[in-house]
Amino acid sequence: MTLTPLQQEFVLHFGEMGSRWGINRTVGQIYALLFLSREPLNAETITDALGVSRSNTSMGLKELQSWGLVHLRHFQGDRRDYFTTPEDLWEIVRILVAERKKREIDPTLTKLRELEMSGPAGDDYAEARIAELRELIEMMTGFYAEMEKLETERLVKLMTMGQRIAGLIDKAGGVLPALTKRK
Secondary structure, three states: OOOOHHHHHHHHHHHHHHHHOOOOHHHHHHHHHHHHOOOOEEHHHHHHHHOOOHHHHHHHHHHHHHHOOOEEEEEOOEEEEEEEOOOOHHHHHHHHHHHHHHHHHHHHHHHHHHHHHOOOOOOHHHHHHHHHHHHHHHHHHHHHHHHHHOOHHHHHHHHHOHHHHHHHHHHHOOOOHHHHOOO
């Protein structure tokens, strides 16, 4: 498989961004290649197209499968595994947000709650900041939970209404002043 210049640039960019997102460069490149491919690809084709080792391809595919970002496909008469990404971009975004929340936000929220439950530490300022951060994260995760329930069409409408909603908030006098200023 030979990549077009457009595909090469996209794949390289996703590899570079992968390391910024906390994933291996090869994982980012594998995902980008599968995302752009019209047809499902097998591990051998991926390995050849990216010029990486077969073991890197296998590990990358396993990681992407664990996130739910890559689907396994089989074809009659072919014993190889083929891989593809979801067609629906919103499904991809929802998977990514859910995984980031699970891996980054939830553990932080758990730690903040633990710190608060451990009782007074004699540092009123730090305790207040931790409580403030916990409240903010809980508000954000509550908002996320509500958005997660919306079907895609309604979510898109809500997002496109963003500017109008911001204008309504401005007219109403702001957003929760206690959460937007330092104590």
